[in-house]
Amino acid sequence: MAETIREPQRPRRGGAFWALLLGAALSFVAFLALGLWQVQRLGWKEDLIARVDQRLAAAPVRAPDAAHWTSINKADDEYRKVLLIGTFDHSRETLVGASTELGTGYWVLTPLRTTQGDWVLVNRGFVTPEFKTRASRTASETQGEDRVVGLLRLPEPGGDLLRKNAPEQDRWYSRDVEAIAKARSVEGPVAPYFVDAAAADDQTRWPRGGLTVVRFNNHHLQYALTWFAMAAMVAGIAFYLWRIEPRRRAAASGTA
Structure with a gap:
């Protein structure tokens, strides 16, 4: 009587597997969104720095009087x-x-x-x-x-x-x-x-003006690259779980 050769049974993907894969998908979307947000922040920060540099180089204008106080805002007026x-x-x-x-x-x-x-x-x-x-x-x-x-x-x-x-x-x-x-x-x-x-001509008298520090931290590019790298890492893990790990387990059970 001929012996029937059975194909190795592929491991079933249980609830824990799907929960893990769903978590990976959600993490990928979240990291990708955070990276895109940092790219937007980078553009905003670079625009802010350019506008402030332009203000610092401009000639002084009359300070806003009471008629214009309600329109003063950080983006358009500070510095x-x-x-x-x-x-x-x-x-x-x-x-x-x-x-x-x-x-x-x-x-x-x-x-x-x-x-x-x-x-x-x-x-x-x-x-x-x-x-x-x-x-x-x-x-x-x-x-x-x-x-x-x-x-x-x-x-x-x-x-x-x-x-x-x-x-x-x-x-x-x-x-x-x-x-x-x-x-x-x-x-x-x-x-x-x-x-x-601003600083006075005579810098031997007190108080001393002109000490305003105009500095903007701009690490948004590094932050964006970090989030994108984490998204890529999660995508790689998800691919491994979906394609490679089941094959490895199937191959291992077939040689047992």
Whole structure:
């Protein structure tokens, strides 16, 4: 009687196999989407850097007055070079903790009354702790009308990452325009931005302006490549599970 030769039985794909394959598919889609999102972020960041570089190289324009405050936004206005004309009220300056290339100390924020009657908070620059008091630097205080060129900045409400502003104790860690204006009883319309003053010609006086750091981290290309690599790795694993592993198991069972 002839012996019947049986074909090796192919291993069945159970529920665990399909669950694993589904997880791989979902992971692939998620990693691919994250990579595409980082590509979009890369384009946005490069456009932002180009626009800011253009603003820094441009001539100063008059700072926005009250009629244009509602239209101010981060994308179109931050780091714009502006000109202010008005009078400082040095009696209501505020010191805000700062760390700069000159060391740790304070930003000196002073309200300026513009010729239009608005108030704008001006960051006149940085002082080290020994020049913390007004008496130590009154020679740098201008009297009467002044012209200030600087960069328009948006407020930093609340404090920094680790510390909250404490207005009742006069401790400030961020340039919170609204809170500082309220604490100093600045009457009248106050601009929803502040201005970082440019460096003065005389760099022997305090405060020292022109220390604004304009830096944008741009690691989106590396992030995109990482996500795409993970998507490719998951696709390779899924291919192995679907085609190669069943064949290997079938071959192994046939030689057993």
